[in-house]
Amino acid sequence: MASIRLNNDTAAPLGIWIEPWGTDHWMKPQEIFTVVADDPQDPPAGDVPFDVVFHEQGVSVHVNLAYQATVYDGSGAEVHCGHQRPLEVMCAWIESAEVAEDGRGALTSVEAAAREARESQ
Structure with a gap:
């Protein structure tokens, strides 16, 4: 099995995405993860x-040659998607999803008005 060790040698949390699956795993400062x-x-x-x-x-981390990858912390425990995701990141993602949903609703209203205008001609 191929593996790569990641070290967060910063003073801030660090987001790690495992691609092509798009899972996110968040490292605290000085934390170590291993992707297998x-x-x-x-x-x-x-x-x-x-x-x-x-x-x-x-x-x-793009996994090129495998059909599955697992992330482990420094103790060897499996780390799942969303692990230690900061609250401010979660709130920003929720807000973005709500804005996108509002935008879809507005677009639907504009499309309906345009359709109605075409049909009344």
Whole structure:
């Protein structure tokens, strides 16, 4: 099995996304996680098991050669999606979803008005 160790050597929580599944796992300062990927039967020669991408929201670990990956903390306990997700992140995501829902409702109203205008011509 392929694995990669991640260390949060900062003073702030760090978001880790495991792709292509999009799961988020949040590391406290000085915390260590290990991502373990199940190897496929016959991985192509020369392929790398992970790509790591740093971005404004945190770090994405792209699992290239497996169908499943598991995240473990420094004690070896499995870490699930949403682990230690900060409250302010949760609130921002909920607010974004509500705004998107309001936008969809407004768009539906505009579409209905446009349809009605076309039908009345």
